[in-house]
Amino acid sequence: MSSEAFDLAVIGAGPAGMAAAATAAEQGLRVALIEGGRQLGGQYFRQPGPGLTAPWLPKLHHGRSRFERLAARVETSPRIEVLFEHQVWAVEPGFTVLTDRGPVTAADVVLATGSYERVVPFPGWDLPGVFTAGGAQALLKGNLVLAGRRVVVAGTGPLLLPVAAGLATAGAKVLGLFEANRIRGYAKHPLPVLTNPAKLVEGIDFARQFIRNRVPVRSGLMVVEAQGTDFLEAVVVARPDGSGRRRIACDALAVGYGLVPQIDLGLTLGCEHRMLADGTVGLRVDTNQRTSVPGFYAAGETAGIAGVETSLVEGEIAGLAVAAAFARSRARQAAVPDAAAAPADLRRRRDRQRGFADVIRVQHPVPAAWRDHLTPDTLVCRCEEVPARAVTEAVEDLGACDARTVKLLTRAGMGWCQGRVCGYAVACLARRDPTEPPAATDLLAAAKRPLARPVPLGVLAEQDRRNK
């Protein structure tokens, strides 16, 4: 790793990170774009591995030209150093971005680490053949591999639409798309829907694809059980109250209940957070995408799940804001009150899209009844193999009142994934009253990680040596 200090470090090369890096570089800043994977694009713009292609590929990657334009801005910039396969495990004030390949120092940081999927446990969810919805999508986009031949897509939220459409386009038999929530609620929010006509068009396009590929779409149903011995053989779908049970033989399930902002690096640094209506926690940002920690910005999903359009705009706003702050400090006018650096139309676009995202948020909650379908043996924590029975015992018999105590008593959330998969479920189960939504402190208990990634001891020792 070069010992050179950058003006800006951008963490994550998805839509928000690419936009922030390109924009800041075009304003003259020296930028390090730090990415854990091997390619630009993140999850939304995930590209197939080098050399992979398929006849249906162009249909899967809509918005490809937009990605290529953005990628060209990043790749051709002499001021951006892209650091692939660098896993960031912490950010120290000042800023030093600590990666498994050594530290990167920068005056400012944009956190663009995106999100990961929210899943809730149900009997059999640990069987091979059960994938997260985004996981099935990543397999398809990155490897051109189908999660299965006969697939059920279920859960809640807008991600299910491209997942089901993509699988059908690539040749899987999609046996059903089961949206757990009734979707008529959108009619109650006409303004955000009508001011985002692109979303309406997108929805109509998906509906056409489902009719063409004969994908049955049902709302108000969720997967309550996965069946099989060593691999998935069938799922049972039912209404959240358990009525109307129906068994569907299949070899893959793609299931997800929305997305969770990936904000551990910001939380550990001390950034303020805000609780969102979808039961997730995002970083609090101002109109310039600044968090409460000076010099540390958040763009896209890290400021609350809002989708690709928002990520692109917020990346641009963050890039402009960082550049403007630099210009001010160079001119020694730091005391000048900072007007918004980004043009008003960019900010209006961001606000309009955030408005639509807020509507989506309330339409797609996790049905509270998910916990009624657990059996005592259902694993809650997949890493440490902690069954629901142990969590219930911790809460009801041992007096645990919060997620942290449940974790200490059961090891739920102590494994490899650091509570990313079971964190939401444990936060819900820590509530004795099942009608109460998870508390922010309980969600934060799983989201705050002093080491954001598993780090070899040798890397920690090396950092210690550097600090001396």
Next chain:
Amino acid sequence: MSVDFTFDGRPMTARPGQTVGGALLAAGVQSWRTTRFGGKPRGLFCGIGVCFDCLVTVNGEPNVRACLAPVSAGDVVVTQVGDGRE
């Protein structure tokens, strides 16, 4: 062009650019780890490196995330039992 590797001693073929997990699933293999306590089979779940369910032993190194690791010619991939360090 294809990439030849082995899984538990069996010859396998991947397309270049695929990950270990993608190549195994394409070949019909759904599981390549058994859990530490229950001995239960696991394979891909989140597909993006978050859940660590797809851990596998590659060329003697345990705990490799199959969903992220690119497959290379000559790779020796074996089912990981428990923590893979027995």
